[in-house]
Amino acid sequence: MIDLKDLRENPDRYKAAVAKKRVNFDIDAFLKLDEEVRLLKNETETLRAAQNAASKEIPKLQGDEKQAKIAEMKQVADKLKASSDKLVVSEEEWKRLRLFIPSIPLDAVPEGKDDSENVEIRKWGEIPSFSFTPKSHIELGNDLDIVDIERGVKIAGSRNYFLKGDGALLQHAVLNYTRDFLIERGFTLLDPPHIVNYEAMEGTSYFPGGEEQAYKLDERDNKYLIGTSEVSLTSYHMDEILDASELPKKYIGYSPCYRREAGTYGKDTAGLYRIHQFYKVEQVVICKNDPAESAKHHAEILKNAEDLIQSLNIPYRVVDVCGGDIGMGQVYKNDIESWMPSRDSYGETHSCSTFHDFQARRLNLRYRDTDGNLHICHTLNNTCIASPRILISLLELNQNEDGSVNIPEPLQSYMGGRTRISKS
């Protein structure tokens, strides 16, 4: 959610944001409604002030005088009811609409309509060339009997899978390695709820708007499966007032993630790329309300992810996500795309977002500064590893001509010291 005062003072900046993010929102119409709501509010409040004054006066009055005043106030109460009924209707729409006003992207966010116009800002690693015909992760998974997509689909429908034996072990190796990597860098591990209420989804700005992508429990529970532990971690301090001295808060979420992938029929149907359920080790930072501070942490969590995939020797590139591809709430976003030989291209594996106060304002997440004043926090998040998508790169890049796969050095201790996966 944005600061409405800022919107009233700088409507043009928000119109520019709407244009840059390719969002469908009429700023002028909203401002008109905003004006209307404030007029109604004024009217209601004036009547209520009269009522409050009378309710101090009435107990002091006696007899006829008292009865006359009560009769008079009965009229006022009726007027107030009519006025506040009108206000409630307008205000409801006002509250609904303001959740759709996008934040203002930083100047660094490039113009562009969709992910095809994201801008590469750096590259790391050598794209490998194989002296033999490399297999895809699907073939490797089948041949080594470590990925079973067919049976996953049989029991759970499309975009589901089993990891089996060394495949499952490799996944937990890379996740646990990442977990320890971040703990080493001062993050606090949280094992979060995977099922959350509407407030957490709205507070992190997935709702309203993203309902189609989230699995919802049935009506009697009215809860949602998280698509990322960002939801749980960023909401962790919802409605709290933190002390400035506690900031920044740096958390790691280690959780499964569930996504409906509605509207992606026919896209990335093969293999482990686009699936309904995966694990993610996620970084979340809550910091002071200062763009420079946010920028510093953005660089830090981006670097953590880059350092990690460098340690796994996966070639990647970093892109500036363009206006049309960035979310409604984010003010700046980088994706890291890892090299995937079978796709003969980079595939998105990480997403690093700065929100400034957009989420924190919705979550009512504040801190008290040393001067005693309250401020709304800033929030950020970045993937550190998401699996099994990263297994595409890991399996395909480390394959040998004989069909075996080398286990990257940092993961070996997480797999009992073994150095390769081969057919048993």
Next chain:
RNA sequence: GGUGGAAUGGCCGAGUGGUUGAAGGCGCUGGUCUUGAAAACCAGAAACGGGGAAACUCGUUCGGGGGUUCGAAUCCCUCUUCCACCGCCA
């Protein structure tokens, strides 16, 4: 699932229809005292929104929503959450 109890400010907690935005305590800020700190004492301070250049002013908020009333933290309905006990289950 059943029965009972509860939800008040940063925290704890008093408050059962009118001057209660709310006693008291803790914590916080400033001051006195002290070489400094602690203790003690004095003083200050809720959040959110509207109007205003400002001083200031108006409104809202006692878990959420609805109702009764001229007037609700207080009475009624409803939902949510928490606690206790019982039942069931991992």
